[in-house]
Amino acid sequence: MFPDIPLSMIQPGSVVRISQVVGGQDDVKRMAEMGLQAGTEIEMLQSGSPCIIRVGQSKLCFRPSDILNILVSTDKA
Amino acid sequence: MSVDAPARTLNVALVGNPNTGKSTLFNALSGIRQKTGNYPGVTVEKKHGAFTHNGQKVELIDLPGTYSLAPRSPDEMVTVDVLLGRQAQEAKPNAVLVIVDASNLERNLYIVSQVKELGLPTVVALNMGDIAQDKGISVDVAKLEQRLGVPVVATLAHRRGGLDQLRDTIVSLLDRESVPVESPFPEEFCDKVGQLHTKLQQHDPQATRYLAERLLLDTSGYLEQELTSGGQELHSWIVESRNQLAELGQPVPAIEAISRYQWVQGVLDGIVTREATRKVTWSDRIDRILTNRIGGSLFFIFIMTLMFQAVFSDLVAGNLMEYIEGFFEIIGGFVDASLADGALKSLLIDGVIAGVGGVLVFLPQICILFFFIAILEDCGYLSRAAYLMDRLFSKIGLSGKSFIPLLSSFACAIPGIMAARVIENRRDRLITILVAPLMSCSARMPVYVLLTAAFIPDETYGGVLSLHTLVMLSMYLLGIVAAVGVAFVLRRTILPGETPPFVMELPSYKFPSITGVLLVMVEKGWAFVKRAGTLIFAMTVIVWALSYFPRNEEAVTAPFADEIAQLETQREEANKEQAAQIDERLAEINNQIDGQLLRSSFLGMAGHWIEPVVKPLGWDWKIGSAAIASFPAREVIISTMGVLYNLGGDEDEESAPLRDTIKGAKWEGTDRNVFNVPVALSIMVFFALCAQCAATLAVIKRETNSWGWPIFTFVYMTVLAYVGALITYQVSAAIMLG
Numbered sequence: 046m047f048p049d050i051p052l053s054m055i056q057p058g059s060v061v062r063i064s065q066v067v068g069g070q071d072d073v074k075r076m077a078e079m080g081l082q083a084g085t086e087i088e089m090l091q092s093g094s095p096c097i098i099r100v101g102q103s104k105l106c107f108r109p110s111d112i113l114n115i116l117v118s119t120d121k122a
Numbered sequence: 123m124s125v126d127a128p129a130r131t132l133n134v135a136l137v138g139n140p141n142t143g144k145s146t147l148f149n150a151l152s153g154i155r156q157k158t159g160n161y162p163g164v165t166v167e168k169k170h171g172a173f174t175h176n177g178q179k180v181e182l183i184d185l186p187g188t189y190s191l192a193p194r195s196p197d198e199m200v201t202v203d204v205l206l207g208r209q210a211q212e213a214k215p216n217a218v219l220v221i222v223d224a225s226n227l228e229r230n231l232y233i234v235s236q237v238k239e240l241g242l243p244t245v246v247a248l249n250m251g252d253i254a255q256d257k258g259i260s261v262d263v264a265k266l267e268q269r270l271g272v273p274v275v276a277t278l279a280h281r282r283g284g285l286d287q288l289r290d291t292i293v294s295l296l297d298r299e300s301v302p303v304e305s306p307f308p309e310e311f312c313d314k315v316g317q318l319h320t321k322l323q324q325h326d327p328q329a330t331r332y333l334a335e336r337l338l339l340d341t342s343g344y345l346e347q348e349l350t351s352g353g354q355e356l357h358s359w360i361v362e363s364r365n366q367l368a369e370l371g372q373p374v375p376a377i378e379a380i381s382r383y384q385w386v387q388g389v390l391d392g393i394v395t396r397e398a399t400r401k402v403t404w405s406d407r408i409d410r411i412l413t414n415r416i417g418g419s420l421f422f423i424f425i426m427t428l429m430f431q432a433v434f435s436d437l438v439a440g441n442l443m444e445y446i447e448g449f450f451e452i453i454g455g456f457v458d459a460s461l462a463d464g465a466l467k468s469l470l471i472d473g474v475i476a477g478v479g480g481v482l483v484f485l486p487q488i489c490i491l492f493f494f495i496a497i498l499e500d501c502g503y504l505s506r507a508a509y510l511m512d513r514l515f516s517k518i519g520l521s522g523k524s525f526i527p528l529l530s531s532f533a534c535a536i537p538g539i540m541a542a543r544v545i546e547n548r549r550d551r552l553i554t555i556l557v558a559p560l561m562s563c564s565a566r567m568p569v570y571v572l573l574t575a576a577f578i579p580d581e582t583y584g585g586v587l588s589l590h591t592l593v594m595l596s597m598y599l600l601g602i603v604a605a606v607g608v609a610f611v612l613r614r615t616i617l618p619g620e621t622p623p624f625v626m627e628l629p630s631y632k633f634p635s636i637t638g639v640l641l642v643m644v645e646k647g648w649a650f651v652k653r654a655g656t657l658i659f660a661m662t663v664i665v666w667a668l669s670y671f672p673r674n675e676e677a678v679t680a681p682f683a684d685e686i687a688q689l690e691t692q693r694e695e696a697n698k699e700q701a702a703q704i705d706e707r708l709a710e711i712n713n714q715i716d717g718q719l720l721r722s723s724f725l726g727m728a729g730h731w732i733e734p735v736v737k738p739l740g741w742d743w744k745i746g747s748a749a750i751a752s753f754p755a756r757e758v759i760i761s762t763m764g765v766l767y768n769l770g771g772d773e774d775e776e777s778a779p780l781r782d783t784i785k786g787a788k789w790e791g792t793d794r795n796v797f798n799v800p801v802a803l804s805i806m807v808f809f810a811l812c813a814q815c816a817a818t819l820a821v822i823k824r825e826t827n828s829w830g831w832p833i834f835t836f837v838y839m840t841v842l843a844y845v846g847a848l849i850t851y852q853v854s855a856a857i858m859l860g
Contacts, residue, residue, distance in 0.1 A: 070375055071194060071342045072623065077379035078190040079625060080229040091413050095512045095522070095624055102226040102257060104409070104628040106509040108516060113623035 049116040053096065053109055055089045061117040062086050068113035079105065081115065132180045132296050133213045135205055137237060138221035139230055140187035141502075141629035143249045147221055147279035148184045149638050151289070166200040167543070168212075175289040178296065183215065189229070191236040192378070194342045197543075205240055206330050217243040217295040219288075224261055224276070225254035225630070227394060231386040232379075234270065235306050239332055243298040244272045245291050249279050253630050256404070258397035269389045271304070280635045303331070306385035311372050314338060314363045321356060322349065338363065339375045405502075405630040412506050413628075422510050425503070429494045430532075433487050433564075442486035450479030465673075469666055478659050482651065484564040484757075489647045491533035491564075496642040499526075500634035505626060512624055518606055519613035521545070521624040524554040528605065531561035532598075535818045537646055539825055547622040553612050555825060556835055557605040559818050562598045562810055565757045569809045570597050572760065576781045577802035593803075597810050604811055604842065661754035661816065665762065669725040669751070678718045682711050725751060725762075739808070739844070740801040740851040742789055749808065756814035799858055804851035812843035 049064045063085045066073045076082065080100045091097040095108035109115065138144040149156070152171025169184035185201045193199040200209065207214025218237050222230035237244055248263060267274040273291045277284035305312055319334035329349070337345045338360060350356050364374045411417040432438050454475045461467040498504045504526055512522030523545045531538030538558045545551040562570075574590050581589045613619075679686075686708065693704045720726050729747030736746040744763075752759040763784065787796040813819065819832040826832075 068623075074192070074375045074379065075189075076625065077376070077383075078192070078232060079627070081625075082379055082383070090409070093415070094516075095509060097409075097413055097509065097628065101228045102259070103229065106505075106512070106522075106624070106626050106628055108512060108521070108624040110621055110623040112620050 049118050051109065052087075052089075052098070052107070052115040052117055053092070053094055055092060055096075055117060055119075057089050057092045059119075060086060060088045061119055063115055064118040065116045066113070067116060072113045076113070076115075081105070081107075087117070130296070131213075132178060132217065132293065133183065133215045134180055134217045134219050134292055134295075135183045135185055135215040136219050136221065137185055137191075137201075137205070137233065138187060139189055139223065139233060141627055142187070142221045142223045142230065143279040144187055144221045145184065146635050146638055147247060147249060147277060148182060149635070149641060150279050150282050150285055152182055154641070166197050167540075173289065175293050178293045180289075180292060181213070182219075183212065188233070190233060192336060192339065193348075194340060194344050195546075195548075199344075199348065202333075202336070205237075205242070206332065208328075215242060217245065217292065217298075219245050219247060219292065221247045221249050221279075223253075224248050224251045225257050225259050227261065227390055228383075228386060231389060232382050235382045235385050238270075238272070238301075238304045239335070241300045241303045241332075243295040243301055245288070245295060246270060246272055246274045247279075247284075247288055248274055248276045250630075251276055252278060252281075253403075253632070256401065258401040260395050262393045262395075265393045266389070269393065272301075280632065305335075306381045307335075307377065308370075308372055308381065310370050311338075311367060311377060311381075314367060318360070318363070321359070325350070339378050341375050403630070408631055409506070409628070412503070413509060418506070418510050422507055425498070425507075429491070432494065433490050433533075439486045439490055443483050446483050446485065447479070450475055450482070454479075465670065468670060469663065474659065474662060478655065478662065484567065485647060485650060487564045487567075488533045488650050489643050492530075492537070492646040493639060493643045495526075495530060495533075496639040497634045500632075500639055502629045502631045505628050508626060509628065516621055516624070518610045519621050520550055520553060520609055521547070521622060523624070523626065524550060527554050527558055528561055531558040531563060533646075534563050534565070534650060535559045535561065535815065536821050537649070539818065539821050542825070549617050549619050550622055552826065552831070553609050553617055555822055556612065556831065556838075557608050559813055559815065559822075559835060559839065560601045560605040560608065560811065562601045563815075565755070565815070566597070566809055568757065568760050570594050570806055572763075572781065572784075573802040573806055576785055577797060577799050593806075597806055600807065600810050600846075604846075608838070608842075662758060665725070665751045665754070665758055668728075669720055669723045669747075669762070671723060673719060674722070675715075675719065678715055678722070682715060686711060738851070739804045739847045740798075740855060741805070742787075742796045744787075745796070745801075745805060749805075749812075749814075752809075752814045754814075754816045756809060756812070759809070800851050800854035803854055804847040807850045808843045808847035810843075811839060811846045813839035 052061075055061055063081065063083055065083055066076050066081060068076075080103065081087075085100060088099040089096060090099055090104065095106045097104055097106045107115070136144055136148055148169065148171055151173055153173070156169060156171035166186055171182040171184065173180055173182070183204060185204060186197075188198070188201060191202055191205070193202045203209040204212050205215060205218065218240065220234050220237050222234065234244075234246060246266075248261065248266070251261070254261065263274055263276055273294075275284055275288045275291050277288055305315075307315075315331065315335045315338055318338055319329065319331045322329035322334050322337070326349075333345070333349060337349055340346070341364075346357060346360070367374055367377065412421055454471055457467065457470050457475065461470070495504070498507070507529075508522035508525045510522075511525040515522055515524055524542070526544065527538045527541040529538075530541045535558050538561065539555050542551050542554045542558070545554060570593075574593050578589055578593050583589070583592075689704050689708055689711075693701055696704055721730075725747050726743075728750055729743035732746045732750065733743040736743075736749070741749075748759050748762040751762040784797050785795075788794060789796055813836045819836055822832040822835055823829060
């Protein structure tokens with residue numbers, strides 16, 4: 046059982062599961078509307094800040110900030 | 123065509139996620155029968171279109187692309203207000219057309235579930251099936267229609283596929299007044315919404331159930347302010363209800379995403395089939411290069427270079443500009459020949475034709491730039507550019523989303539500022555708007571061209587890079603560097619706050635729709651022409667009046683009267699060569715008279731007043747006057763300088779006489795040249811940084827809904843321009859003139 050880590054630490058090509066979207070209620074809800082919520086599987090396409098991830102069939106670029114971040118679990122689901 | 127066509131117009135609102143081809147579908151359905159406008163007080167663009175099908179007229183309202191109908195700001199509220207018929211100038215839609223991306227139904231059906239709660243007849247356009255196919259995804263349309271309980275039509279908007287069937291389906295909705303509301307929420311939550319709805323109706327009988335639900339879900343407090351004027355009793359009830367729901371395992375606002383995605387899963391179960399292994403699409407392959415840090419940056423530089431080359435090289439824009447110039451010369455010649463000398467003729471030639479013509483010359487460049495931007499946006503590249511630029515922008519506290527408005531501002535700050543609407547974060551949007559006018563727009567070009575050609579030595583480095591190009595380029599860079607600096611300072615002073623997070627979808631690449639691109643280009647070009655025909659026209663007339671009155675022609679002409687009479691007598695008996703000399707002298711006298719008249723005009727007086735202020739910049743009163751005259755619209759400087767330097771004002775930046783005259787201009791009463799390299803540089807820097815555009819300030823007022831920000835922009839840019847020009851002149855004069 047590995048602890049959850051920030052999305053920015055994930056290597057390109059890895060497939061991980063979102064364990065938590067950390068931020069204000071409003072921002073977290075907006076992320077959910079775009080398909081980013083706990084339990085969603087994502088693939089890291091370009092790491093860095095901002096990074097590019099694949100969520101379902103769409104590609105999103107995301108730059109975490111002090112007020113909004115994504116924690117992921119690297120445990121195999 | 124039916125004989126007894128129904129008289130009732132069908133109003134249909136278009137809703138959908140960004141990048142689902144909604145605008146393409148809107149264009150395909152309505153063709154050129156569309157008009158854009160603005161809702162008052164917000165930055166939401168309203169787009170209306172219409173079509174007639176089987177004798178039935180259908181009005182379309184294209185609403186901004188959104189992932190959700192959860193209003194948390196005035197801009198988002200507009201969409202919901204239009205759908206609920208609460209928007210004053212908008213007819214309540216009789217139906218909703220939701221456009222969804224067939225390759226990404228999981229997320230796209232989220233908004234469908236919200237629309238189904240509005241109780242309006244709905245049709246779903248299942249768009250981009252070809253992209254879904256490329257990804258190895260197939261959708262059972264019949265089953266989807268059955269599960270959703272609303273008509274579903276497969277469309278390919280960019281190829282105009284499925285449009286007739288879609289029109290049939292839309293028209294068939296005419297007889298349906300409303301449909302039963304379906305809610306994906308648990309029973310306890312629905313009960314709470316029902317109770318809140320009853321409470322709201324006691325204050326406002328028009329309150330809808332949908333808004334009651336949104337009120338319960340909106341923890342940002344925006345809707346409570348909007349709908350209930352912040353009544354304490356109701357607020358306590360809402361807070362208490364949320365606590366009770368949380369205890370039941372239905373936390374607000376998370377319950378919405380949970381419930382809706384559960385509903386989506388249920389709908390899609392067994393309907394969407396995918397190939398076992400994910401197909402690598404063309405988009406993926408292209409992205410490997412274009413979003414790569416090195417490859418992507420190189421391609422980005424290449425595209426930007428190509429775009430500015432097309433805009434500024436003579437090859438494309440130059441020839442078109444010559445045609446427009448030629449056209450205005452013909453008109454000017456016609457007016458000159460058919461009117462007697464006097465105020466009206468001077469107004470038409472020096473004012474209207476010089477002013478408006480001087481602006482319209484830049485129409486090709488504006489069109490080319492917007493053509494490029496529209497293509498890049500339509501094929502999906504601009505969002506990649508925004509991703510690449512985010513690295514830089516985040517360092518100054520902005521996000522990559524500010525890139526597109528700033529890029530558009532190189533053509534013209536007005537559409538650039540309007541493009542800032544895509545930025546959700548208010549602070550980011552404001553900073554972007556405030557620095558957009560620093561980008562060197564096409565109206566600054568004549569100033570750069572004129573002064574560079576006149577005073578910068580025509581040297582070439584390594585046979586390729588000319589000094590002229592370098593100077594022009596550095597003016598553009600100056601604007602960018604200034605914008606970065608100002609944004610950085612604003613972030614740390616009057617607009618502080620965290621650097622906002624950046625989340626943006628990267629749509630699949632696709633071939634741009636030529637119709638859509640041309641529509642954008644025509645729309646932006648036309649807006650520019652309208653501006654030239656109204657605001658610039660009015661400003662030009664005002665500047666002309668200030669430079670024409672008070673006019674005591676007799677007093678000014680008196681000292682030259684004898685010489686003129688003598689020359690005209692001599693001319694009658696002169697041979698060809700002598701006549702030419704006499705003509706030259708007569709023209710010289712006329713120019714001196716014009717110059718004297720100008721010196722005694724209101725503008726001339728103002729120029730003399732401000733001379734002490736502009737002297738440290740190396741300017742004489744004439745440059746000062748030209749700068750003042752250019753405050754309403756910077757393009758005015760060319761015709762003003764023409765008048766000021768005794769030429770009669772019908773000059774453009776290519777005119778050799780104006781170049782030669784300013785080269786030979788002397789400080790009054792001395793033989794010292796007014797213009798030299800330091801002065802030329804200081805004028806260019808001043809124009810690069812100054813807010814000399816009333817239309818831009820008007821747009822800032824409209825977009826920020828306050829007079830404070832345009833006044834702030836005007837003040838900070840004028841101070842910046844003055845200080846920049848002062849430093850430029852003093853430093854370069856010290857180096858070059860010793």
